[in-house]
Amino acid sequence: MIRFFDWSLRLNGFQIKEAIAEFNSILSLSESEYQEFIENKKREIIAFHLKNNDYYRKFIGDHSVKNWNDIPVMTKKDFQKSLSERLSRGFTEKTVFKNKTSGSSGDPFVFAKDKYAHAITWASIIYRFGWYGIDFNKSYQARFYGIPLDFIGYTKERIKDFFGGRYRFTIFDLSDAVLEKVLQKFKQKKFDYINGYTSSIVLFAKFLQQRNIVLTNVCPTLKVCMVTSEMLFEEDKILMEKQFGIPIVNEYGASELDLIAFQNPAGEWQVNTETLFVEILDENNQPVPNGTEGKVVITSLFNKAHPFIRYDIGDIGILDEKSFGKKTILKKLIGRTNDVAILPSGKKSPGLTFYYVTKSIIEDDGNVKEFIIKQTKIDSFEIHYVSETELTLVQIDKIKQAIDLYLEPRLHFTFHRKESLERTARGKLKQFQRLL
CATH class of the missing domain: 3.30.300 (GMP Synthetase; Chain A, domain 3)
Structure with missing residues (x-):
């Protein structure tokens, strides 16, 4: 069988095979080995950017970097200048993965990942979706996402969807007449899972509720639904589980980083501790005890093209008291809801x-x-x-x-x-x- 998804990543210069191998080696570490790995990656990524990134060196200024907790916190505002000024030496806009943040927080900016960092992001996503039997090379996705409407942008996304094993429902019009057409597609196609914006999928669930339809009765191949980008309220989750007839999985991520936390089969929001270092900080940018709310601040451990070191993503969260090392649980996320x-x-x-x-x-x-x-x-x-x-x-x-x-x-x-x-x-x- 041709593995279209892996092939499309390699075609675009992303070393997915090597990234998956490294990701799996991180998973296999013992707790003590993991702690050593994290400390080494933190030292390595900040040393790299201090040596190779003029922008980050200027950002740090006279601050000491001997103590991790003394390193200044970055915010979205710090990235609102030309991307070319922020790239590390040895990288250009043509040799990196480049994208824009959604601007859902109101502070948009253009960002970059080096191609290996983007590949290991995909390794992380592949691993977590695999908890629910989803294989990106085999499973067929019903995708509720936006899409550019200009001809070139639209065509590019449709081609990517084809190789990614996805059928995209655009979310710009979710009137009943459009949702009726969405329902017909579920009757015609053998979708394995649903993935997309929370509010769009909730509207589809409410549409099904009005018609007293359970989605697995018309599309029995469905296994799971992953929602992202917006707050998932408990009452909406209950509604979706009832109308879809499948588990609803909540993910928390950021395009400039990776999946930050992903609901595991036990129902816990498990933090990505393989490619990210996630901290909860107080107003003085110092760590708070588990169980205490604070700012979600994240370090990308693999991105050498662009620094995301102690990056305040703009959300408030709480880590579970029972969190430790490799098994860190996000107890609560406060924010990220759109009308x-x-x-x-x-x-x-x-x-x-x-x-x-x-x-x-x-x-x-x-x-x-x-x-x-x-x-x-x-x-x-x-x-x-x-x-x-x-x-x-x-x-x-x-x-x-x-x-x-x-x-x-x-x-x-x-x-x-x-x-x-x-x-x-x-x-x-x-x-x-x-x-x-």
Whole structure:
């Protein structure tokens, strides 16, 4: 059998075979060997960036790096400058994996991973999905994700979906008429699992509930559903389990890093301790005891192209008291929830749709620092943004074109440049707010 998924990664220069071998060697370490591995990787990654990354050396400045807890914490704002200024020596934008963050926190930026770091990210994902019998080379995925709507971007994603064993349902319109077509696809295709944005999959579950349909009755090959990118509320999980007839697995990740935590078969949110070093810190950037809430701060142990060292991802979390070393459990995550926009036509669009709308203003020059979008009426929205310079008429027109494409025509958007944006009590921006 041709292993299309592995082949497609290797074709793009990702050393997946070698990455899986190294990942498995980490899994096989004893607890004492693991502790030594982590300390070595922490020393190795910071030494590499101090030697090879001018941006990170400048960021560290006069700070001592003898004690890990004294190393300054990085935030999303620290990455809002041209990617070329942030790359390590020996890497270029053509030789790395490059992408944009979703901007769900309101602080978008372009990031890079070296190709081996991206390969070991995939090794981590392959391992965790394997807990539920999912094989990326064999299993067929029903994918609830966004997709670029321009011809080249759309075609590229469809080709990637083909080699990745996926069928993608776009999430820009989740009205009942569209969800009826989604249901028909489940009747026609032998899907093994569902993966995608939480809010989109919840809307599909509510659609099935209205029609008194259990999905495994029409698609009996389904084994499991993985949800990501947004908060999964317990009542929604119960609803999905009932309407889909399969286990619902909650993942917590970040595109610039890896899977951060993934629900294991015992129902625990198990932290990725193989490719990441995850800390929970207080307001003074010092570790808190397990069971205490604090900032989720993460170090990418393998990414040599771009530093993510003590990186504050913008979430608040709590590690379980019984966590230790290799078996670290995330007890609770506070944050990451998006509303759904309801439009005049009846179309329902998840808040993450606005990533695709605002993508046109997320430029690599870092001009737009933060943004939030508020729905004030059924046809009216406000974009509040912080930037070095005012958006030009050309940029605004570009955004309006994206709105027509991804949402629907005749919506009214007003743009408000601000010195700063309002935050929650925990200091977090909510990218989309429905104020109706």
